[in-house]
Amino acid sequence: MDRRSVLKNAGIAGVLAAGVAPAVHAQATIRWRLASSFPKSLDTIYGAAEVFSQQVKAMSGGKFEISVHAAGELMPAFGVVDGVEKGTVDMCHTVPYYFFGKDETFAIGAAIPFGLNSRQMSAWMYEGNGLKLMREFYAKYSMINFPGGNTGAQMGGWFRKELKTLADVKGLKFRIGGFAGRIIERMGGVPQNIPGGEIYQALEKGTIDAAEWVGPYDDQKLGFNKVAPFYYYPGWWEGGPQVDFFINQKQFNALPAEYKAIVEAASSHAHVDMQAKYDARNPAALKQLVGSGAKLRPFPNDIMNQAFKVSMQVYDELSAKNESWKKVYADYAKFRADQNLWFRFTEATFDRFMQAQKL
Template identity: 80%
Template sequence: MDRRSLIKSAGIAGVLAAGVAPAVHAQAALRWRIASSFPKSLDTIYGAAEVFAQQVKAMSGGKFEITVHAAGELMPAFGVVDGVQQGTVEVAHTAPYYFFGKNECFALGCAIPFGLNSRQMTAWMYEGNGLKLMREFYAKYNMISFPGGNTGAQMGGWYRKEIKTLADIKGLKMRIGGFAGKVLERMGGVPQNIPAGEIYQALEKGTIDAAEWVGPYDDQKLGFNKVAPFYYYPGWWEGGPQLDFFINQKAYDALSAENKAIVENAAAHAHTTMQARYDARNPTALRQLVGAGTKLRPFSDAILGAAFKESMALYADIGAKNPDWAKIYADYSKFRTEQNLWFQFTEARFDRFMQAQKFA
């Protein structure tokens, strides 16, 4: 009797009794943890990790579950890369530029002053060499990366006093994320790297003179308008900062092909959702902030010009010392040139015209 006839005649109980196991394998349930660098109160940026986890669970039919843990629950906000590298957690959701102290190249995976905007960053990652180059670099830290959100261009931060000239930056103690602090320092400022949950207190007490986070929606939640009246724009250091899901390489390699596809697609969904939330929620928040007395101010051309000059000089200095940076930045900067050439004829011109129109 062949196997098919045996199963048909005897039924599953008879097959098992006969010692012939059917080719059915239940996939073992998976339980992972994400360590976030952000507090739960920020439903946009912290929320991207929740979106990712929800999608993984839904696409796996509940067989692959990931719990999300806010900064400080499992490890400090700036300890999440070490956690993934060492295998303490399987996933981190963070802004890569927080870790430029390990190697400046972490900033290239997130945002550098006068870098790519959010659409350009996504294009470099998915259709340029960005994902390939950054993954080669992150492999040195025993992890693989997946784009995990973007805020879009950010605001330039909150200041206790007006910033009219370059002289006003001298000695300015400012909480500024990641790599931008190096440029601020070259301009005479004093950068401070402080997690989101600690910024308000530092600004209120006068420990710092200024602080930037993301934009109106998050900044309103964090209450910065209550302790600093001047709100500057644009955030020249963050034209399109990308967050990442860093996954422990060993944990990722152990996944089935199906679960690897689930992770990739869940991350892409979270990536899109995060920026959509910011773009949808920032306008209302900005109106409310201005209505409550916030004083909007643009950075002067002189300040922007000085910051650009110092940024380009910094990148040249780093490239002379860091071969990883030299390799990745060469590709990044070439892509940026091509993108800006294209955007000046399309998005930039269209946006300028539309913003000049008055709508009822």
């Protein structure tokens, strides 16, 4: 049977009955560039962008390709949002709270001190009002966001000297990401916002006294244990920090519907994949760090209590002067209260029991 005659003379039903599957629509070939805020050495957090890119390419049959560029290749780590807003790059992969200097509301899209844990954050984003509210806010910067990973609750960081009381925070030069620096500053510390790839040198030279990044797996790769012996927990400022893909709004709007769906599916896959990697790899890394001499310490209670008190004060102040913050935080805070009530009776009780067992 001549295929061309079939396509010419048969209706669509006849074509399908004949077992011929014509291309109803051929999608255009698209090439995008993605700027990451992370170094290639971090296969977890940087790697999420590569996972995303690979999924997009596979689901589009190679028609939609996104090249991933590490921090510094196309632009500085903290310049990626400007790059997306201006259209210099099509999209980026970053932590929203890096850009709280533009507007504190950015921080809510990632993590704020004593905020949601990772599961709660995903619930707020996907089933609560999180995506809706944050997308309304990001539209001011000509961007749309898609959740692109979560590290889970982080460690509190590496300190050259032991913290015994709240007084030890005063004058402490602490590399701490994003909005949490505001809290540390109120407590007498000196926050430093340094890209991941530059932290080791600053800690080694004594330019800073302490630094936090993510947790054992990444921290071991970055070698912080070699220059600061005390490893504190928990990272009360990052109970569930979300990493985002920001896409230039015009570029996203120009995509065919099929490609928009692919972007959404690929980002969700990368979102889950990142936390799975951290949860799977952190335990072994922590054992190795402790085995090599790292000294695990919980933050003293007076530091935790003061940090919580100051955080709530700052949130009230922001709600009084920043309308964007007020709108988003009001919804976030209500969701947080309901989540904590639920988790108190289920997740937290189960976790405490299991962690007390000798398995």
